[in-house]
Amino acid sequence: MALETSTWLNLCFVQKVLRNSEGNNSIQVTDISLESVTNKGDNYTSDIIRIIAEFSYDLQGDIKNTEKKSMIVKISPTLEGDRKKLVTQLGCFHSEALMMSDTLNKMNKLLGPKHRLSGTILYVQNENPTLLVLEDLAPLGFRMADRSSGLDLAHSVLALRGLARFHAASVAICEKEPKKKEMHLKGTFNDQHPPEMKDIFIKSTKALADEIANWPEVKKYSEKIGKLSDHVYQIGVNASKLFEDEFNVINHGDFQMNNILFKYNNDGKPIDNIFVDFQMCVYASPALDLHSFLNSSPSLDVIENKRHILLNEYLDTLSAIMKQLNCKTLPPSMEELKAILQRRASFGMIISFTVLPYMLRCQTETDLNDIISTGSFMYPKSDSFKQLMIKRLPLYDEWGLLDL
The missing domain is CATH 3.90.1200 (Aminoglycoside 3'-phosphotransferase; Chain: A, domain 2)
Structure with missing residues (x-):
């Protein structure tokens, strides 16, 4: 899919997700890269994006640690049309969350x-757009x-x-x-x-x-x-x-x-x-x-x-x-x-x-x-x-x- 989502899927959003899922408010996201995970016809009820986030967080005193983490964002259809209408009426995202x-x-x-x-489910957003952020299973070797x-x-x-x-x-x-x-x-x-x-x-x-x-x-x-x-x-x-x-x-x-x-x-x-x-x-x-x-x-x-x-x-x-x-x-x-x-x-x-x-x-x-x-x-x-x-x-x- 085209990554038009970048207007809201930004450093601030990813930082909020990581702070929430890791339980650490010292997390500072320094960079993110996005890639589409699915092709047309692969997934009918959602658009799926992989986020790779680079971030730092406090250890002791002034010492900071840096890490990379990959996450999956599963987004309810945002473009108006039959697909969005059906997925909304079915309540798919609420059911999965x-x-x-x-x-x-x-x-x-x-x-x-x-x-x-x-x-693991890391984050749930109920509107604008409706989405779930999930653990990325690829780094664990699953495909x-x-x-x-x-x-x-x-x-x-x-x-x-x-x-x-x-x-x-x-x-x-x-x-x-x-x-x-x-x-x-x-x-x-x-x-x-x-x-x-x-x-x-x-x-x-x-x-x-x-x-x-x-x-x-x-x-x-x-x-x-x-x-x-x-x-x-x-x-x-x-x-x-x-x-x-x-x-x-x-x-x-x-x-x-x-x-x-x-x-x-x-x-x-x-x-x-x-x-x-x-x-x-x-x-x-x-x-x-x-x-x-x-x-x-x-x-x-x-x-x-x-x-x-x-x-x-x-x-x-x-x-x-x-x-x-x-x-x-x-x-x-x-x-x-x-x-x-x-x-x-x-x-x-x-x-x-x-x-x-x-x-x-x-x-x-x-x-x-x-x-x-x-x-x-x-x-x-x-x-x-x-x-x-x-x-x-x-x-x-x-x-x-x-x-x-």
Whole structure:
């Protein structure tokens, strides 16, 4: 993005943030440099800037120490338009600030520094513009994985172990503080969201129907998907519903590879991960996060041949951490977990229709304003996407998910 923000993102602002986060009023910022972190189409609800600040602070007497610190500024859209309107109506920034400064902070403390789920929130500004300042995870060695062909088994296993810790810690927190459940009830699919949110899913699904009309192997499903498109958001609402008698957790709410950063050893093998973007957290069935990940992020080989390994890793870790945290709630058995996922299979279908193509397409062209205002949605010219959909569509049809 163009860094027009420099009128307010200046030495004074950065000094205020550092004094607040470090608890040290002697901090004097001497220089800052700014760089955009995301490209068009990478991040739909915010603009993200990295600040590298040089500053000094008092030690003893007249002695000063100098340091450099890198931070991430996540800014709510400032340019007037459909994107700004939607993000404001959704309350994304308020939700993320609440999650990170309260619930997630407590979850991190339960798990300890070895298994941190997220970076630290350093500063919240509620207007002119609305923004969050977050710890920069890049200096700690975390970065995005290559998303062009999906995550391999090693990345996927790490991600699901991390998700299991997230879910287990949320159960422990909700047992101690039941009101936490009420703080996270919106998520992505909710009747209270503005119509523009629904339109994104409708337009994406219609674009899929148009696309597969050109694929001889599955073109017969094009008409069904076209008819389904106007109802797809309500199907998502129904699949996301909270049932108190089920096993429930606080879901990340948008658990896919763009929101998982990995750390690597010298051989390039992933050894750790951490999560970002907590704007859509929701208390509901863990099937939401599991379907989000399984239907958007693993490679074709992993999801086709190693799904059982991922579910075993998730459940083993979930059970172990819940026991370690002395949760009274019992984790599901594998049989129950598979039943939970099957009951909400329509949620996985929607992720395949609408999130998977974003993950597999080139990092170009479309942003949220384009999609809302013009309905433009470019499906990726990706063999992986086509192969997956050719395999999945007959299954969705067999399960009755394509019928109204």
